[in-house]
Amino acid sequence: GEDVEQSLFLSVREGDSSVINCTYTDSSSTYLYWYKQEPGAGLQLLTYIFSNMDMKQDQRLTVLLNKKDKHLSLRIADTQTGDSAIYFCAERDYGQNFVFGPGTRLSVLP
Amino acid sequence: NAGVTQTPKFQVLKTGQSMTLQCAQDMNHNSMYWYRQDPGMGLRLIYYSASEGTTDKGEVPNGYNVSRLNKREFSLRLESAAPSQTSVYFCASSEAHSTSYEQYFGPGTRLTVT
Numbered sequence: 001g002e003d004v005e006q007s008l009f010l011s012v013r014e015g016d017s018s019v020i021n022c023t024y025t026d027s028s029s030t031y032l033y034w035y036k037q038e039p040g041a042g043l044q045l046l047t048y049i050f051s052n053m054d055m056k057q058d059q060r061l062t063v064l065l066n067k068k069d070k071h072l073s074l075r076i077a078d079t080q081t082g083d084s085a086i087y088f089c090a091e092r093d094y095g096q097n098f099v100f101g102p103g104t105r106l107s108v109l110p
Numbered sequence: 111n112a113g114v115t116q117t118p119k120f121q122v123l124k125t126g127q128s129m130t131l132q133c134a135q136d137m138n139h140n141s142m143y144w145y146r147q148d149p150g151m152g153l154r155l156i157y158y159s160a161s162e163g164t165t166d167k168g169e170v171p172n173g174y175n176v177s178r179l180n181k182r183e184f185s186l187r188l189e190s191a192a193p194s195q196t197s198v199y200f201c202a203s204s205e206a207h208s209t210s211y212e213q214y215f216g217p218g219t220r221l222t223v224t
Contacts, residue, residue, distance in 0.1 A: 008150060031211055042114075042200055042215035043153075088152060092211055098143075102152040 002026040004101035006089055011107045018076040020104045022089030025070065029091040032065060034074045037086045037103070046074070046087075076106075084108045111136050114216035116201050122222045123191040131186040131219050133201030141204045142184035143168075143213065144176060146197040153200065159184055191223045 003025045012018045024032070030051050035043040049056045049063045049072075056063045062075040076083055089101040114135045123129055135142065140161045145153040155168030159178040173195060175187045184203075188195060198220050202213040 004152070033210075033212065035215075040218075042217045043202075043213075044215070045210075045212045048210045048212060098155070098213060100145075100153040102150050 002091070002093070002097070002099045004089055004091055004099050006087075006101040006104045008102060009105050009107070011109060012079050013109050014079060014081060016079055018074075018079045018083065018106055018108075020074045020076075020087050020089075020106065022072040022074075022101055023070055024072065024089070024091045024099070024101075026091060026093055026099070027070070028093045031092045032063075032072050033088075033090040033092070034061075034063065034072075035088040035090060035100075037088065039085075043088060079106075079108050081108045081110065113137065114201055114203055114214050116199075116216035116219050118219060119217065120220045122224065123188075124224055125192060127191050128187070128189050129191065129221075130188075131199055131201075131221075132183070133185065133216060134183045135201075135203040135214070136182065137203060137205070137214065138181070139203035139205045139214075140181070142178065143202040143204075144174075144184070144186045145200045145202065146170065146195075147200060147218070148197050156186065156199075188221075191221075193223045195221065196223045197221060 005023045033048045034046045060077045064073045086103040088103045117132045143158040144156040157176040159165045162181045201216040204213045
């Protein structure tokens with residue numbers, strides 16, 4: 001079946017850039033998403049990219065998509081302590097199916 | 111707009127007890143979902159409803175039932191709770207005709223089964 005993989009942990013220093021990586025298996029994915037989950041809360045959409053795009057930039061966030069390798073990344077520039085959270089990669093196929101990765105816990109060190 | 115609301119926020123059950131988790135959305139979305147979140151496993155889809163009056167099984171439906179009461183409300187029922195159902199449960203909704211099809215999530219229900 002479809003699968004989305006992410007590393008589980010990432011630590012960075014405040015002010016550095018963070019890069020969170022994701023790989024997926026479904027070649028029919030239409031949209032790919034990055035969600036952020038803060039402690040005790042639900043998931044909030046950070047950004048998304050349509051499968052015919054290579055890159056999308058939104059303020060401090062840059063999403064890169066390599067369709068050939070089925071690799072998605074999220075770069076957070078000038079990472080702040082408020083960016084500490086769990087980040088989920090998710091993909092949606094032509095149907096109603098969303099598949100989420102296990103989440104990457106980002107810790108920002110002062 | 112409240113978005114997606116879930117009740118209760120926390121619940122402790124004994125093995126064999128039953129309960130219903132409630133979810134409502136005020137965004138007029140057609141599609142609604144129930145997920146469970148377990149450490150290191152991300153979100154797994156339990157059931158979803160593409161529109162009022164329809165429900166379909168997701169990845170992990172065993173031990174659960176759902177009801178799409180109307181367009182706003184989608185409830186999840188545990189008939190006989192088991193310790194393996196200890197988890198955080200999230201309800202979500204989406205609109206099939208939006209630009210991004212994104213899902214909007216509720217705050218979650220933290221369920222412990224002893």
